[in-house]
Amino acid sequence: MTITTIALSNLVLSSLNMRQGDVDVSDLIGSMTARVQAGDAPLLQNLRVTMQLDADGAETGKAEVHVGGRRWRALNALVKAKVIKKTYEVPVAVCATAQAALEESLEENMVRLDPHPAEQYITYARLAETGMTVEQIAARYDQTELVVRRRLALGRVSPKLLDLYRQNQISGPQMRALGLTEDHAVQEEAWFGVEHDWQRQERYLRQRITKDEVEAASNQLASIVGEEAYLAAGGTIRRDLFADDGGAYFQDPALLESLALKILGAKQEEVKAEGWKWVEIHPTLNYAIRDQWGTVAAKPVSLSAEAAARVEELEAQAEAHSEAEDWEAVEVCDAEVQKIHDDAGEEYDPADIAVCGAVVTIAKGQVVVERGFICKAEAKARRAAEMKAERSTDGEGAGEPVVALSGKLREALSGEHTMAMRAAIAAQPSVALVAVVHRLLMQTHYNGFDRDLFSCVSLQGPGYADPMAAYERDLSDTVAGVALAKVREQMAEALPSEKADLWSFLLEQSQDRLLVFLAYASSGLINALQHGHSRSESVRSGQRLAQALSLDMADYWTATADNYFSRVGKPLILEAVTEVVGAPAAAGMASLKKGELAQRAEEALDGARWVPAIFRHSETEALAEVEDGEVQDVAEAA
Template sequence: MSKIEATEAVAQRIEYVAFSRLMPSPLNVRKKSTSGIEALAQTIHERGMIQNLVVHDMKGSGNASRLGVCAGQRRLAALDLLIEQGRITKDYQVPVLIVSEGEALAASLIENREREDMHIADECVAFRLLTEEGRSVAHIAALFKIPEVVVRRALKIANLAPALLDLLREDRLDFEQAKALVLADDHATQERVWHEAVNAWQRRPAELRAAITREEIDARDSALARFVGLDAYEAAGGRVRRDLFSADEHAGYIEDAELLHRLATERLIALSQTVAAEGWQWTECRTRYDAMEIMRHGRIASTTRKPTKKEESELAELSAARDAAQAELDAYYDDDSEPDETLQERLEGTATAATYAADQYAERFETFDPEAMKQAGAFVYLDDEGRVCIERGLVRREATPGAQASAPPVGSAMANAARAPKERPLHGEKLCRRLTAHRTAAVQIELAQQPGVALAVLMQRMIPVVFDDVYARSYIDHAVKIELHTSRDALVSNADDMAGSVAWKALEGERAKWARMLPRRAEELLPWLLEQGEDVTSNLFAFCVAATVDGISSADRPHAVNEVANTLAVDLSRYWKPTRGGYFAHVAKDRIAAVVSESVSPQVAGELRGMKKDDAAAAAELRMTDSGWLPEVLRNREVPERVTYGYREDADEENGADAGTEADELSETQAGSNEEDDEPH
């Protein structure tokens, strides 16, 4: 594009005027000093003025005959140099194109963009001057054949404080720093942030941006912002500090966090009411996923209904879209060409969205018993990407009747024992469950670090099932069957202080590590496992076995978990501390005094007896947190007595057939007694 094509009126003809009539125009957009003047002056002296200047009448200059040069600053400077050197005179005839003042800005800008690159500061100011003359962003963009967003960004830079613009021209402030500073619209804030950044690291663009937006929410990283949407937030009166220099549509900083949270909550409440209409007893909504809170709930059983033909078709389309998006992402990962972060981010976003859509659609096939739904509820919450997720079928623990043992047969030993007065145990059922939950977590984390022991523990569980003719009379009607469950939920529900436990933190760290490594789709699991080395599979195996260990008990009695704990030589004092919330608040004051007397001194115990219960519990924690003391439940490392189920040939050989028969009868009686006495795990 030439300057003549760019101006809006080019009917004027080229004229020749004396050099003495020329002067620099205040409308010339180039402010930074020019270079290469000597060489240009030599060329003009030898060949003359090949390219005309663009000028306009200088109104108010005191001399109507003077002309301001708005395009051709370097040539004017070269002519000045020739005058100084005496090589030309002031009546030297210069070719000029005379334009109006309105056209002068555009002509100057185009002229300078075509020739020696303008400094970014001068170009941005020129765009601003054009808007001040009444030119729209669209007009300027069309005039220079550039996108409108480029014009908007230039106008944003032009809004830098004058002092900072000067620093930009002098290259003492770079463009990336300028982009960060113009996030603030007022010049005072821009200058304050810049001058307060006295160290080099503080003047990094990210640090400058953080200083301006310290109290604001980055919309790109906020699940709430993605859920509500910037348009809805602004429609409600919220203000967004826009980042025009980001290609992300969510780029911006939300200034009213309270309004954003309120809008998100209102939408979630409306969604939860829709979920409640399904027949749930209660619904609650959360703006973020709280795994610990949800894990404290029980769950009712659900079934998966068969989809209709239409649903099958729709699900197939979603699954195909998911697979195609994942294949495209995999192809990008397999490509050895230069990484493209923008493309990668787009492909990952598409794959994640397609997977979410398919999973959400599949959830509609899960059904619950209407009667059971009347005792349960659902959580409606947002995930990290701002997507709505629903956890249905949850049962509040406090609303659920406590576990009750099945009524024993009339005349059984257990029934007779139930009628007899029972001695109050040292530790109640709830406290026993709390303590043994910590015992279980400790055993789990140590077992997870011993693949060999984990293998033996699992084989000990599997062998009686596989060799049922040797170890049991009953027959399991399956070729291979291993029923597994993890005790993760039970640990949290029985010990509300579990989250602070050393063992729990280590277990959750291991869980997160493996979760990051595992494939996301179940059908990919076996191929993935077959590709892994022995170190990966053995350690993953150990963690999985450890996660199934369940040693929670409602009474202080021998437990099978002790066999594993003893094998591993688990030191429970490493994982459990006698604290106020974890122990002392759950026992009587006399018990607190007795424990302190045993572990510290009778004198200190005497001081505690004169305190209120809460104060005594707090004082006991201060005295005993690092004492290594364990309650009797955790000191008990007894293993249940071995019971032989079924006929054993070795017993027959050793004791004779009669002795073997007696042993069988005794075993059956003991087995029945133990089955009634044991709690489900």
């Protein structure tokens, strides 16, 4: 084997080289360029060549590269970039025969062992110890600075843990979690200081390392304070280099809370000036807090004389267009009327402000104010007075319920509600766990005769005389029905086909996987049907679950003439139109016959995502629906 140098311009790629065609050499270009700029030779290894022969067997003066094709391509790229000249003398080892060259090419590409990633991480860390900056290492090896920082973090993990990583006893995701800190003691405690393997899952390692810190991406307080203000106040942040969203952990929760409360307190003072009886701060306004109060609604602001005159003009135009059956023109007029009312806005009655309160909270990363909360006793008294007044009302519509749904309609709608809850809970294991544990504790710890009233989770599940069976069949092609069918298909593939194999299969599953199966199983246990004899406690249990699931029935159900408007009284239809389109539009429909009114209501509410009170997850509305239903049941019986 002869070692010599040959000008780059006299080197060509051999047909014996295994790498033919386009080959990525960007990593080599960056590395070689950095070496040349540092005054070093671009190559660390010789190329291996055979001398090119012509048809008569004479040397042509060219040499064919059979080992080092990527390096040869990178050198030519450096010539194009004017980093080196084409006359650059390349060190080569000359192979005597084509057979030997072919064997070398095979060995170069197939008989090789890449270093374990751990060795790469450790080498990066050693480079940093020599004084090289992140920027220098990135330029030297043609990497982004983020990649270099990540490898440095992994290279600084405890040697004990790196050894386990080499032995494949620690996975890449687990290493990335351990790389959250450079403290070897903390890393080792997170790994070795637990009893079970499942406690070493990536998310649990992260939780232990950051147990006293606040994850910015999921924390409401962090969202309103922001990193800049927190750092300016002297806070410190732990960065998760491996998070796609640039994960940050605020390491001083007390400081974060103090800064957030200042922001919320300033908004609280603004709202107090509006005259509310009380204003409270609740950074998280969950169901347990909302459950303390009822609510009162704001009312449309009275229109100015000019706006009222324009509305009257538009209503006259709409009536004329309606007589001419020009429905598009009617819609244009109705839309402008609605815009006038929307622009006027809403306001609370001063009498309501005097007895009601407001809450300053955080939603979607913003400080928001929710107004119109009222104590339950006051809300119940108001509702009773309204119902009494409604029952004594005479005139058009007398004899039909003003605010009630029929028993059959309530049952049908609650069937839709149950199907939607089943579809939603199958995708939310954390809520499913709460629902099932709640039901089990009601069964065991609170073992009173009325325990079934407080949970819509049925331990019996589907079976004989199951009241939901008919609804499942009838609603199989709805949004919820299709979603549930898809989940069942997925579970059929994931679970054993034989019952006898289920126990051993579940023992082998991770906790996260078991929660997925729990959510699926619990979806078949949900039963929130409302019958004529449904009590408020039973209704409340379904409402609580729906609210915990953040269930929006508008995603699953749309009001039509067939499924709702033709099945309720005119007052309820007009109430819905008023709520969505406005009082003027409702007044314009009041004289229509029931069938036509139902169809016009469907058209008016198309796309509005309106749902009736039975689908709204306010306890006050839900219980009022039950009370109204009781009145309706009496009327139907009579």
